[in-house]
Structure formats: C-alpha cells, structure tokens
Amino acid sequence: MTKITNHLPTKELQALDAAHHMHPFTEDAALAKKGARIITRGKGVWLTDSEGQQIIDGMAGLWCVNIGYGRKDLAEVAAQQMEELCYYNTFFQTSHVPAIALAAKIAELAPGDLNHVFYAGSGSEANDTNIRLVRRYWDVKGKPEKTVIISRKNAYHGSTMGGGSLGGMTGIWAQGGLPIPDIVHIDQPYWWGEGGDMDEDDFGLARARELEKKIEEIGPDRVAAFIGEPIQGAGGVIVPPATYWPEIQRICDKYGILLIADEVITGFGRTGNWFGSQTFGIKPHIMTIAKGLSSGYAPIGGSIICDEVYETIATSGDDFNHGYTYSGHPVASAVALKNLEIMQDEKIVEHVRDVAHPYLMERWQKLADHPLVGEAKLVGLMGSIALTPDKAARARFASDAGTVGYRCRERCFANNLIMRHVGDRMIIAPSLTITPAEIDVLVDRATTSLDECYAGLKSDGLLKAA
Numbered sequence: 001m002t003k004i005t006n007h008l009p010t011k012e013l014q015a016l017d018a019a020h021h022m023h024p025f026t027e028d029a030a031l032a033k034k035g036a037r038i039i040t041r042g043k044g045v046w047l048t049d050s051e052g053q054q055i056i057d058g059m060a061g062l063w064c065v066n067i068g069y070g071r072k073d074l075a076e077v078a079a080q081q082m083e084e085l086c087y088y089n090t091f092f093q094t095s096h097v098p099a100i101a102l103a104a105k106i107a108e109l110a111p112g113d114l115n116h117v118f119y120a121g122s123g124s125e126a127n128d129t130n131i132r133l134v135r136r137y138w139d140v141k142g143k144p145e146k147t148v149i150i151s152r153k154n155a156y157h158g159s160t161m162g163g164g165s166l167g168g169m170t171g172i173w174a175q176g177g178l179p180i181p182d183i184v185h186i187d188q189p190y191w192w193g194e195g196g197d198m199d200e201d202d203f204g205l206a207r208a209r210e211l212e213k214k215i216e217e218i219g220p221d222r223v224a225a226f227i228g229e230p231i232q233g234a235g236g237v238i239v240p241p242a243t244y245w246p247e248i249q250r251i252c253d254k255y256g257i258l259l260i261a262d263e264v265i266t267g268f269g270r271t272g273n274w275f276g277s278q279t280f281g282i283k284p285h286i287m288t289i290a291k292g293l294s295s296g297y298a299p300i301g302g303s304i305i306c307d308e309v310y311e312t313i314a315t316s317g318d319d320f321n322h323g324y325t326y327s328g329h330p331v332a333s334a335v336a337l338k339n340l341e342i343m344q345d346e347k348i349v350e351h352v353r354d355v356a357h358p359y360l361m362e363r364w365q366k367l368a369d370h371p372l373v374g375e376a377k378l379v380g381l382m383g384s385i386a387l388t389p390d391k392a393a394r395a396r397f398a399s400d401a402g403t404v405g406y407r408c409r410e411r412c413f414a415n416n417l418i419m420r421h422v423g424d425r426m427i428i429a430p431s432l433t434i435t436p437a438e439i440d441v442l443v444d445r446a447t448t449s450l451d452e453c454y455a456g457l458k459s460d461g462l463l464k465a466a
Contacts, residue, residue: 267289
C-alpha cells in the first residue's frame with residue numbers, strides 16, 4: 001500500500017513546498033525564504049513537526065478540529081464508506097444514506113425550526129449559498145427588489161466572491177473587485193477597541209442600532225437579510241456586549257428581514273452549547289455551518305434553513321438552480337455523522353461547559369495582569385487577549401497594526417504554541433477535548449511568549465502608544 005510519509009529532510013520538503021505549493025493568505029516569496037513549518041502528525045491537541053518538535057495547537061487547526069487529532073474511529077468510518085459508496089451526487093432526484101442521516105441529525109441538534117440542510121463543501125460555499133437563498137426567498141414572496149444583505153466591518157464569512165463580499169475585511173476587498181453589489185456593512189461591536197468613553201452596554205446598543213439606521217437609509221423594501229457571527233472569529237474573537245444581540249434580534253423582527261447566524265466557528269460546541277446562537281439567544285432563519293461539523297476530518301459545510309424559508313422555496317414550482325458537485329458527499333457526511341455521535345457519546349459539549357471553560361477562564365483572565373495585555377476575553381473555548389502599550393487608555397501601538405501581534409505570534413511559534421494573531425490581538429480556540437493539564441501547558445507557554453515579546457518591544461523601543 002502506498003503511504004505518504006515524512007521521508008525527506010525538512011529543508012528538502014520546504015524547497016518542494018516553495019516550488020509547487022501556493023499557500024492561502026500568504027506572501028509566498030517571503031515564505032519560501034523563511035521555509036514553511038512542516039506538520040507531520042497530530043494526536044489530541046498536539047502536533048508534531050518534521051523536526052520532531054511537539055507543538056500544542058491552540059487553534060484546533062483553523063478553529064475546526066473540535067474532537068482532537070488522530071481519532072481512528074473517524075478514519076475507519078471514512079474507509080468503510082469509501083468501500084461502500086465512495087461518491088454519488090444529490091442532483092437529479094437522487095439521494096444517499098449518509099446525506100439523509102446527517103441532515104436528520106443536524107436538524108435534531110439545531111435550535112428552533114431549523115429543520116432543513118443544504119450541503120456545501122465549506123463555510124465559504126455555504127455563505128455563497130445563503131446569498132442565493134435569501135434572494136430567491138424574497139423573489140418567490142413577490143418582492144424581488146429585496147436583495148440587499150447587511151453585514152459588518154471586520155466580519156469574516158469566507159474568501160470566495162460572495163463570502164468575501166459578505167465579510168467586512170478591506171484586505172480581502174482590495175483584491176478581486178469586492179464587494180459585489182447589494183452587500184453593505186455597518187460597524188462592529190468592538191467595545192475595547194472602538195468604544196471610547198462609552199459604557200459597554202450603551203455601546204452595544206449603539207452599534208446594534210446602526211442596523212436600523214442602515215435599513216431606513218436603504219429602504220426596508222430593499223433589505224433582504226442581516227448576517228453576523230455570534231462572536232467575530234477571524235476578526236479577533238470580538239465578543240459583543242450583552243446588549244448587542246437582543247437589539248439586533250429586535251430590529252430584524254421589527255422589519256421582517258431574515259437573520260443569518262454564521263456558526264462556522266461557533267457551532268458544534270465551541271461556546272459551551274451546541275451553537276453560539278443558543279449562547280447569545282439568537283433566533284436565526286438560516287445558520288451557516290462547517291468546521292466543527294466534521295472536526296476538520298473531511299471538508300463539509302452547509303446552511304441550516306428554517307421551515308418558512310425552506311417551504312417558500314421548495315413549493316415555488318421551480319427548481320432552486322444552485323448546488324455543488326460535492327454537496328452532501330457520502331464520505332464527508334459519514335465522517336461528520338460519526339463526529340457528532342462521538343461528541344454526544346463522550347459528552348464533549350458538557351466537557352467544554354463544565355470542565356474546560358471554567359478552568360481556562362480562571363487561568364486566561366489572569367493574563368490581563370500582564371503588562372502587555374489590556375483585556376482577556378473568553379466564551380467557551382474561544383478566547384482573545386488585546387495587546388496594548390497602555391492598559392488604562394486602551395491604547396493602540398504607534399507601530400503599524402499587527403506589528404506587535406506578529407512578533408508575539410513568532411514567540412509563540414518558537415515556544416511550540418500555536419496562538420494566532422489578528423492585528424494586535426492574540427486568539428485561541430483549542431480542541432474541545434483539551435484537559436486542565438493541557439490548558440496549563442497552553443497558558444504557561446502563552447505567558448512565556450508574552451514575557452519574551454514584552455522584553456523585545458522594550459529593547460527595540462516599540463512600547464509606544466499611537
């Protein structure tokens with residue numbers, strides 16, 4: 001049997017990588033000079049690189065390996081399904097058992113009347129689907145002019161033409177002619193960085209009420225939906241004030257627009273509930289899912305759709321002219337179904353809520369005492385710290401945004417910890433199976449990295465406020 005193994009020295013692997021592999025969100029020429037870190041194995045919350053270094057993964061891959069690396073039971077399910085039915089599509093009035101069973105399980109777990117699943121291969125694809133869904137819904141309802149979708153600045157909803165437009169990151173918009181028409185953005189609910197002297201609850205209300213202002217500005221007869229992540233993930237783990245989501249819900253209900261909760265990161269246990277919408281009391285019409293659905297073991301995503309939206313489109317008398325070759329791929333569906341079964345059998349969501357979150361919260365909050373840290377936020381197993389030269393003023397650094405965050409991330413990598421930076425915020429989202437002993441390792445390595453970063457900033461004269 002052919003098996004791919006780490007059979008070459010690291011330098012040779014790096015050279016091959018640089019010669020033929022174009023990386024996402026990367027300046028490849030700079031990476032080629034530096035050399036990619038080659039990951040060869042994973043077990044639980046741990047990774048091993050080609051040099052044999054043991055790395056604690058504070059990001060669960062890309063927020064996705066919820067049940068940890070190296071689960072043989074998922075590999076066995078994938079192999080069995082490949083032998084039985086490796087692939088078939090769900091076009092042309094056909095279906096197959098894994099897609100059927102997984103859709104039923106997702107509907108069982110999802111809150112409210114979110115009872116229908118449209119499959120995609122990723123969260124980005126699913127958010128592209130959502131654009132089509134909401135516009136088709138209003139068209140069938142006899143309101144084809146309702147095409148505008150409102151999102152938020154610094155949101156992340158993928159990097160496809162649709163998903164990248166829904167997201168509010170100017171770095172993505174700068175390449176490729178984004179955003180596409182009829183997608184507009186309001187400000188994010190980032191109190192620590194943008195709240196000034198406002199009370200946090202008042203700030204949350206003010207930012208939510210920007211949605212109402214935007215609806216009135218555009219015209220309620222043109223607005224189709226609002227989309228938001230319960231917690232902005234790639235934007236820096238921005239946890240909204242407690243007043244924010246109830247006011248967003250009130251406004252969506254008042255104007256009768258669809259509410260899309262992007263749960264690609266917050267879904268499947270990340271916040272201590274099955275879905276972030278349950279944590280924040282959101283009642284969405286459509287929910288975007290991916291990542292933790294299969295714990296990253298197979299690429300799969302989708303949209304969970306409420307009864308009203310589904311029935312309107314399903315009974316329109318016309319086809320919904322949308323879909324993907326790999327919608328409901330049988331192997332990915334089988335793996336995802338087994339993943340959800342493991343999460344239920346091993347009570348992983350309860351572990352997050354009752355064990356991992358309380359212990360990590362105790363240790364994480366103490367990082368706010370560090371001279372480089374302005375705030376430490378944590379919901380479930382999704383956390384961030386804001387780096388600042390002046391805690392009292394919640395000040396930004398005089399250096400370009402991300403300069404300090406990048407330096408801190410490099411110290412984390414050197415200390416065999418994967419903790420990501422977004423601007424000058426450091427973020428974590430470890431596997432949901434992490435133990436208290438592993439949390440100690442993660443936080444101890446984070447503290448060491450902060451100490452080293454702080455010393456380096458002092459030495460280089462970079463501890464200056466903007």
